[in-house]
Amino acid sequence: MASTTQKFLPILVIFSLLHIISAARNTLHEQQPIVDDPSNTMLLQYHRGPLLSGKISVNLIWYGKFTPSQKAIVSDFITSLSSTKNHKTSNNPSVATWWNSIGKYYHLANKKTSSLSLTLGKQINDESYSLGKSLTNKHLTELASKGAQSNAVNVVLTSSDVAVAGFCSSRCGTHGSASSKMGRKHSKFAYIWVGNSEAQCPGHCAWPFHQPIYGPQSSPLIAPNNDVGLDGMIINLASLMAATVTNPFGNGFYQGPKEAPLEVASACPGVYGKGAYPGYAGNLLMDKTSGASYNANGVNGRKYLLPALYDPSTSTCSTLV
Incomplete structure (x- = not known):
């Protein structure tokens, strides 16, 4: 099993805005964020491996x-990633626009166009906590295996009362791959895990919708879906979705050691709008009715806050607003 664990912790006492931890070695590795630094030309190297392509179902495993x-x-967010006729967002900036920017990595990988097409797949419910309320990495892989293991990304979402190894102390979510066997054929499938931090560590994993544990103590922003835990999960899920398609099996686009890579979203921690700096998410849009902050419109009138993505064509962190 290959696994990449990311810690989405935007504020620290020092200016290092991101910690990435190797699940296998359990050692902390600090990375400096890259924001508008022209010296970082093609920072994320391509390691000649596959990117996700074709028709991919995103299956949700609710634990x-x-x-x-x-x-x-969450399901509206996944649907919003695609701009099909049936699920088109008329308002800009949109989730689909944010997602389509990843197409630049397909061009760099010598693919003429991004043939990736995401759809919301099956949703599996495990309300009985079949593996208990304290999960290990092995448990996460076991849960991810409940989804389809071909042409799929299986997303495990754990509720606020579930403890996961490393959750809050070193990570808010993870992505990786696991082996599967279909008949005589062996293959790999990609998976993601994200936890609801509301009851455990919202200052770590749901900033800027909660005051950070460290650093400048600015007032938290109002969450666009009025749910600090879930809106925080969307931020981390978005980051991990971007990392999963561009580095699904550990040999795609990344910088640094394979076990603890810097990837397309983790290269821009804590950046959500132009003018962002430590303790400030950037200049965002505000809903006139609720006062909530957001930067992307989705289907069914949804609003979301999505992270900046590293733009390989400009060597900067690109935001929607």
Whole structure:
């Protein structure tokens, strides 16, 4: 099993905005963020491996208790990644626009166009906590295996009362791959895990919708879906989705050691809008009715806050606003 663990912790006492930890070695590796530094030309190297392509189903494995409204926040986000006729967002900036910017990495990998097409797949519920309320990395892979293991990304989402190894102390989510066997054929499938931090560490994993544990103590922003835990999960899920398609099996686009890589979203921690700096998410849009901060429109009138992505054509962190 290959696994990449990322810590989305935007504020620290020092100016290092990101910690990346190797799940296998369990050692902390600090990385400096790259923001508008022209010396970082093609910072993320291509290691000649495959990127996800073709028609990919995103299957959601809900572990623990989630309300229907919470599930809708996530499923609408996955649907928003695609700009099909049936699920087109008229308002800009959109989630689909944010996602389409990843196409630049397909060009760099000598693919004429991004043939990737995402759809919302099956949703699997495990409200009985079949593996308990304290999960290991092995448990996460076991849960991810419940989804389809061909042409799929399986996303494990754990509820706020579930403890996961390394959660809060060193990570908010992870992505990786696992082996599968279909008949005589062996293959790999990609998976993601994201936890709901609301009851455990919102200052770590749901900033800027909660005051950070370290650094400048600015007032938290209002979450666009009125759910600090779920809106924080969307930020981390978005980051991990971008990393998964561009580095699904550990030999795609990244910088640094394979076990603890810097990837397309983790290269720009804590950046959500122009003018961002430590403790400030950037200049964002504000909903006139709720006062919530966001930078992307989704299907069904949804609003989301999505992280900046590293733009290989400009060597900068690119934001929607």
